[in-house]
Amino acid sequence: MAAFEPSELWDPAVRRDRHAFYARVRAPGGPVPQIDPASGRRFLVVARHADVRQGLLSPGLGHEAWRHDPCGPPPPSPDTLTEAEWIGARQLISVDPPDHTRLRRLVSGAFTPRMVAGLEPAIRELVDRLLADVRARGSADGVRDLADPVPVNVIAQLVGVPERDRARFRQCSAAIVSGGPDNPEATVALGRYVDELAARRRADPQDDLLSALVAQETTGDALDRSELVAMVVLLLVARQETTVDVVVNGLAALLPHPEQWEALRADPSLAAAVVEETVRYDGPVEIAPPRHALTDVELGGGVIPALDLVALSILGADHDPEVFADPERFDIFRPHVRHHIGFGSGIHFCLGAPLARLEARVVFEQVAEQLPGLALLADPAPLRESGPRLRELPLTV
Ligand code: HEM
Numbered sequence: 447m448a449a450f451e452p453s454e455l456w457d458p459a460v461r462r463d464r465h466a467f468y469a470r471v472r473a474p475g476g477p478v479p480q481i482d483p484a485s486g487r488r489f490l491v492v493a494r495h496a497d498v499r500q501g502l503l504s505p506g507l508g509h510e511a512w513r514h515d516p517c518g519p520p521p522p523s524p525d526t527l528t529e530a531e532w533i534g535a536r537q538l539i540s541v542d543p544p545d546h547t548r549l550r551r552l553v554s555g556a557f558t559p560r561m562v563a564g565l566e567p568a569i570r571e572l573v574d575r576l577l578a579d580v581r582a583r584g585s586a587d588g589v590r591d592l593a594d595p596v597p598v599n600v601i602a603q604l605v606g607v608p609e610r611d612r613a614r615f616r617q618c619s620a621a622i623v624s625g626g627p628d629n630p631e632a633t634v635a636l637g638r639y640v641d642e643l644a645a646r647r648r649a650d651p652q653d654d655l656l657s658a659l660v661a662q663e664t665t666g667d668a669l670d671r672s673e674l675v676a677m678v679v680l681l682l683v684a685r686q687e688t689t690v691d692v693v694v695n696g697l698a699a700l701l702p703h704p705e706q707w708e709a710l711r712a713d714p715s716l717a718a719a720v721v722e723e724t725v726r727y728d729g730p731v732e733i734a735p736p737r738h739a740l741t742d743v744e745l746g747g748g749v750i751p752a753l754d755l756v757a758l759s760i761l762g763a764d765h766d767p768e769v770f771a772d773p774e775r776f777d778i779f780r781p782h783v784r785h786h787i788g789f790g791s792g793i794h795f796c797l798g799a800p801l802a803r804l805e806a807r808v809v810f811e812q813v814a815e816q817l818p819g820l821a822l823l824a825d826p827a828p829l830r831e832s833g834p835r836l837r838e839l840p841l842t843v
Pocket of ligand 1: 502538539540550597601680681686688689692725729730731734735760787788789790791793794795796797798799801802803
């Protein structure tokens with residue numbers, strides 16, 4: 447097995463070429479131990495497609511290690527956690543069955559395909575307006591002018607944040623997404639806002655997700671107050687940057703391939719394939735939220751000892767040559783692209799996948815129809831030196 451440095455995953459050289467690292471992780475030899483420099487905790491990295499998928503599907507891997515560790519920390523509680531931590535601990539993405547099953551059922555009942563599909567005209571109108579501005583200016587920053595404004599407005603509308611509160615909501619959301627020092631305060635502020643809005647919806651229901659969620663409060667097994675706040679905060683914030691990344695990374699990957707860009711221009715229905723290949727090739731989630739082994743779990747040719755942490759690498763899996771031929775090539779005509787696991791798999795499969803797919807598809811379709819001369823003004827690679835996300839993408843139209 448290749449030798450690994452203890453915190454190699456954070457090494458700037460690995461950050462610049464993550465694929466070379468994951469190719470070594472995928473080699474036979476079992477999961478690769480790493481140490482998180484921030485917490486000092488050891489965890490095991492898995493990156494073969496079959497193993498990551500198996501890990502995502504395994505009931506032996508989960509988030510609530512405290513249930514299985516008599517000597518470990520006490521269960522999360524509002525008495526021992528800060529308000530922001532408590533909101534995080536109650537989120538769908540952080541809990542195991544049976545709570546996960548109950549929460550997921552409740553939110554899925556409100557987050558229906560009809561509700562998502564019903565947003566398409568509003569998304570088209572929003573993207574039309576953004577593109578009209580870009581055409582008038584003749585240039586754009588793909589992040590600020592095209593990608594950023596879409597998900598924040600769409601999710602605000604879906605949840606039911608009124609127009610007059612959107613500026614406040616966007617501010618909180620930006621502070622949380624940036625992960626800066628004001629993040630906990632912004633989480634708490636957004637949590638209080640959601641609480642306040644939920645009270646308004648109880649008194650005067652509208653045709654929106656928050657009203658649908660509070661309407662369930664009259665049934666026996668509804669979301670409690672903290673679960674409702676945690677759920678809405680998760681929907682509002684945590685998923686903003688993923689959709690932005692798909693639009694930005696997709697343009698950055700597509701535009702340097704004139705034949706694929708021309709194909710999309712000739713047939714905008716290829717936009718759905720652009721979305722899928724972008725999620726596979728350069729998706730926003732490098733590693734699924736870490737799981738603990740709840741018992742000893744066999745995975746990837748080794749055993750993850752009970753209570754150890756596991757990092758399931760979605761990026762590594764979606765660049766596994768066993769599943770995707772020539773994985774480092776961006777190819778919107780790639781067969782079986784839907785075998786990617788960029789939206790996860792199993793019980794935590796992305797709840798927002800239909801919405802993210804819809805938003806990104808509409809942007810790619812309309813960009814191809816309305817900005818035929820679109821081109822990159824600079825090579826995106828150096829813009830990524832400071833971190834995995836593209837924070838700007840200069841474009842000319
Ligand atoms: C879960 C990816 C957009 C809401 C996940 C997971 C992934 C993912 C990989 C699984 C995490 C795990 O296994 O622990 C993405 C990508 C997106 C995207 C690539 C954009 C292209 C969205 C949007 C929303 C959303 C727009 C909401 C409106 C959620 C929620 C979960 C989740 C609530 C947790 C589901 C659960 O725990 O049952 N997402 N996501 N996502 N996603 Fe997304």
